[in-house]
Amino acid sequence: NAGVTQTPKFQVLKTGQSMTLQCAQDMNHNSMYWYRQDPGMGLRLIYYSASEGTTDKGEVPNGYNVSRLNKREFSLRLESAAPSQTSVYFCASRNTQALGGYEQYFGPGTRLTVT
């Protein structure tokens, strides 16, 4: 069981370039999340997908788009990168079918720098 995987681990972009961050989970979880983490600011939710076929905006969605490709995969796209999007991006998943089922499990993160 790999859990939650993310690619790439590191990326440097120039302002205006686009890229897609990939996330996959093999735990058969229904819900998936994209967060960004900046120093001193904690985790901020960008987008989430409560179940396959649905996506919703989180706290900081501007400049991002997402696709829930299937139950396993949830991608995050930056259409025109800006320096303000320099951050660490985490994907997480949650098993809504489990008793309780409130915990989220995280991938290793993508460290993105926009110059």
Add this chain to the structure above:
Amino acid sequence: QKEVEQNSGPLSVPEGAIASLNCTYSDRGSQSFFWYRQYSGKSPELIMSIYSNGDKEDGRFTAQLNKASQYVSLLIRDSQPSDSATYLCAAFMDSNYQLIWGAGTKLIIKP
């Protein structure tokens, strides 16, 4: 605006002592709370969850919840240098099924 507040630290504790980490939350409707540990350059890792008032123990870790005071804490007994990390507190929002995160407390265990 629903919030979870933590002291950013750093909190410095001698090896072998008890480390006490605190968290307050604003939403009285929150029923479920979580502590995550995050080592530098790594992703958050779930270490404790607590749903009921009182204490919950797991090894060297004890989570405490006081819903009347809207207060959650994490005690780490017999602190080890390997416990040095940032500890994130999170509250589950029943209204939208999301976690609200504190900014984290940096803990340093001094040998």
